[in-house]
Amino acid sequence: LLQFLDLWRIGFWITVAIIVWAMFRPRLKRRSVRSQTDRAFMVVPARNAPLGHASLLRSLALFNAVFAVQTLLDLVYLWGGADLPDHMSHAEYAHRGAYPLIATALLAAGFVLIAMRRGGPGDHSALIRGLVHAWIGQNVLLCLSSMLRLGLYVEVYSLTELRVAAGVWMGLVAIGLILILLRILLKRSNEWLIAANLVSLVAVLYVSAFIDIPAFIARFNVVHSQEISQEGPPLDLDYLSSLGPSVIPALDLYLLKLPDRLIDQRTRAMTVRYYLSTNFEMRRRDWRNWTFRAARLENYLLDPIAR
Structure with a gap:
């Protein structure tokens, strides 16, 4: 019977089961919460705790300052049309814009989940909310700059599968940033944000299966x-x-x-x-x-x- 077992197929269906479970989990969790008695309580972190008001404020201020430097460089070299330095090629310029986008997207999502949770520091500080909004705006600009970098790279070196994957990833990041803004504006929960991102990911994978x-x-x-x-x-x-x-x-x-x-x-x-x-x-x-x-x-x- 072992010759009829395909490890790749088994791994695929296990992955599908994990994704489906993750999509259904927030709704099942809400149902279980409704069935319990209203004895819920909330632990409010101290002001100087590792994820408290002061640490989040300093972190967001630092990240906004670092991103402002990158945004200024993109405005000069990318949007302004300035020539690249002699030692930098188009490939290196595009890679430097695409790879940090992964870390920045994860950082943006993580800090929104922490700072903008219900009863969290974002609900009690207008300054933290403003810094979060500014940071998301800079993430959006970084995503657009990375797309433009990729377009310039493709014009010079043509298109490959990895570059298509990079474009799809940047599109997913843009969708995630839009969902983060909607989560803040509509005052949705973190479970809603996670579920919406999972739905967008599954939708992109499903549509990609029909494209040659x-x-x-x-x-x-x-x-x-x-x-x-x-x-x-x-x-x-x-x-x-x-x-x-x-x-x-x-x-x-x-x-x-x-x-x-x-x-x-x-x-x-x-x-x-x-x-x-x-x-x-x-x-x-x-x-x-x-x-x-x-x-x-x-x-x-x-x-x-x-x-």
Whole structure:
């Protein structure tokens, strides 16, 4: 029986069960709270406690000051159009903007959960509420700057799967920041914020399952390649071949619009297309391997008019 067990499949369904449980838990928790007697009490932290009024105030002031420096640099180099320093490339500039976004998003969510909880320091201090609002605003600007950095990076180095993932992550961060603002304005609970972020995450994963990411990347790179648009970078056929058979329609578009003088590029593209189509036709024919994307590609290859 062990040969019928797939560890990846088991791990996938365990992950799905954890996500579903996390989504349902806040509602179940509220129901259990309603069934109990009204003997709830609240522990109010001391003013100088590790997560009290004074420590939160100093932390938010420091974070806003640090973010203000980064915001000023983005306004000068990114939005203002100033040239990058000689020792910094576009890749390093984009990476420095994308990676800190992960830490800042977690920090923003954590401090909102602590400072703006019911009965917390945010309810008793207008200054803390103002600093939280200013910090979220700077996070929004940092998210927009990171998206612009990624766009400039893609213009120079074309599109890849990791860059698509970075764009999706930045979109999730933007959604999370909007939900944080809604949580403050609508005076929702922290459980509502966590559940709403989980719903947005599951929705993005569900929609991504229906999108052929390699086909999208290949078509984008073909349309914006130097051979076709006369502006972007040259088409990287080696990278396109690593994306799999889904790039065949994009290669057909590339061969259709490629100038006749580029004989070497045409030969390489035809060779890549031949091997991809051959590998696709030699794949294992099993109903359990059927996918919507593979079926669409098979119909495309069988239809000479579509090609």
